[in-house]
Amino acid sequence: MPATASNLRDLHHLHQRARALRDRLASGPKTIAARQAALQVRHNELEAAKKALQEAKVQLKKHEHLLQGVETKIDDYKIKLNQVKKNEEYKAIQNQIAHDASSKSKFEEDILLAFDSIEAKAREVARLEAEVKRFTDEVAALKKQVEEQAGAQASQLRELETAIIDGENTIPESHRDQYRRIVARYGADALAACEDGSCLGCYTAVTAQVMNELINGVSLSFCMSCGRLLYLAEHDVVATRRGG
Ligand SMILES: [Zn+2]
Incomplete structure (x- = not known):
């Protein structure tokens, strides 16, 4: 998980x-x-x-x-x-x-x-x-x-x-290296919230597939544009729950 x-x-x-x-x-x-x-x-x-x-x-x-x-x-x-x-x-x-x-x-x-x-x-x-x-x-x-x-x-x-x-430790082993690389690159902002369909690290719209991944939460998603590790913004999580 x-x-x-x-x-x-x-x-x-x-x-x-x-x-x-x-x-x-x-x-x-x-x-x-x-x-x-x-x-x-x-x-x-x-x-x-x-x-x-x-x-x-x-x-x-x-x-x-x-x-x-x-x-x-x-x-x-x-x-x-x-x-x-x-x-x-x-x-x-x-x-x-x-x-x-x-x-x-x-x-x-x-x-x-x-x-x-x-x-x-x-x-x-x-x-x-x-x-x-x-x-x-x-x-x-x-x-x-x-x-x-x-x-x-x-x-x-x-x-x-x-x-x-x-x-x-909650990051799966398979993604640790990728995570380390973006931490080395972006420091404290290696992670970014995805809000209203956009990465808040680079303000680029994420693809529908990434959005689905974020909503389903089955695997980790990285921004295709800046490479940051994405997570669903708080109010988007709430909206998703309401929608589903
Ligand atoms: Zn980004």
Whole structure:
């Protein structure tokens, strides 16, 4: 006695549920990998921001050094100013002091700007540090969740696989090879319902002979067009019973 429409329908559903579980099991690690890649991007941004802050501090040191230099120079000129006798020499030194004083105010301005820049860059580092921390926690929580779900999903999948093997035992030995071939080709959709005279796998009308086979249920029927193992759709089974 070959498998009934109801056996085959159940087998089809088991295959579909197993596929959905396999898809979910595969998608978890992919999601984690994507989040980890996004985390790495933020890590890199943080490293770049830290480097920029370091450079801004070096820049500040340079400006402070320049300021110190020009201040020493001005002090030296002021001492000289007290020592010179000639008026023109006095004037020349005064000009020099005026020139250096303008450099000094420029350096002072640079220092203020450098302080602002350091402050802004330090804020950016703090912001990115908080973001990396939050992201790291999120990825860890997601990983934990996916791993926990994966355990339950894997045991559910094992149960389904056992049920599929049981379901396959209803397929007559003579058709097993053909069945294996279409499973290899179509996976979970190796079976298809035949509804209103059409295969729902490829939407092609089945022949009258196949329809008769399905109604009589004496042997297994495969779609002539796509090769899927056919079973009568639920409402067609009911209609056939009513008709007969
Ligand atoms: Zn078909």
